Amino acid sequence: MTVVLHGLKYSVYTRIVKMALLEKGVAFDQVEVNPFADDMPLSYLDLHPFRRVPTLVLGDVVLYETTAITRYIDESFDGPSLQPEDPLARARMTQIISIIDNYAYIPMVRQVFSHIVLWPHLGRESDPEQVSLGLTGARLALKALENIASEGHQLNSKSRSLADLHLAAMMTYFVAADEGAEMLQEFPVLADWWQKMRLCQSLAATDPGQFPQG
Ligand SMILES: N[C@@H](CCC(=O)N[C@@H](CS)C(=O)NCC(=O)O)C(=O)O
Incomplete structure (x- = not known):
């Protein structure tokens, strides 16, 4: 499945998701989106109605909100667990x-x-x-x-x-x-x-x- 991260490289929230993907060893493509720019493509709002980054697209799954994304990454991919069991x-x-x-x-x-x-x-x-x-x-x-x-x-x-x-x-x-x-x-x-x-x-x-x- 292709994993595509839409985000801004200077964004802390985009970086958190990137770190989770790297920690889990998940390969991903990146699409640079600047939510602060006047000319941000309005089609991005179809992925994230609140005009924030990041959004993760996995096949036909579109996920926004960083904690939802990082939990999903942790729970659906192999690699060291990033959440305590207890x-x-x-x-x-x-x-x-x-x-x-x-x-x-x-x-x-x-x-x-x-x-x-x-x-x-x-x-x-x-x-x-x-x-x-x-x-x-x-x-x-x-x-x-x-x-x-x-x-x-x-x-x-x-x-x-x-x-x-x-x-x-x-x-x-x-x-x-x-x-x-x-x-x-x-x-x-x-x-x-x-x-x-x-x-x-x-x-x-x-x-x-x-x-x-x-
Ligand atoms: N609750 C969101 C927050 C994301 C967020 O605030 N991202 C910042 C960049 S680090 C953003 O898109 N800001 C655009 C704006 O404030 O207009 C999440 O957890 O993903």
Whole structure:
């Protein structure tokens, strides 16, 4: 069956799915879609009505929403399992992914990374209020994740799961901002996790490289 990933190479969510495919050793084709571009082909909305990336197409199956996709990949292909067997451990993994989606993505990526690193790189003006909101929100999210990890409920890099892939893709952007890298040091368990996770092969293989200059 042909597996086609529609996504943007700079998108953290697209990267999470790519990492899951690589971890499982699944061959796939890629179609570059930029949901932020004015000229994005409107036919993409037939795959994803909310105009987000990624979408995975497997034969006649069309799947969007990253966690649905990564779970499906993990459960339908051979290769090392990326989800714990134990029901409570699996619930913890889901809890971590939900925290990341709902409370970490916007502050860590869209506020801290975008306003400190990306906008200046593209020659666009940053909003200090967004930076401040982002740093506050990121600290709250990281504190919650640190508590979960220090209680032994995963994100420990020993039992790598879908949650590790989820956070790693966002962490690469967050620590690209000096303020993000500094803040991570406030959370020793996560800082230690990141030291190991940043060397993970699927993360390195999906590095999108520098954003084009604005
Ligand atoms: N809930 C979606 C979120 C996907 C998402 O937000 N992707 C970003 C790129 S990383 C996007 O498409 N953004 C377009 C926009 O915000 O307009 C998922 O889990 O796949």
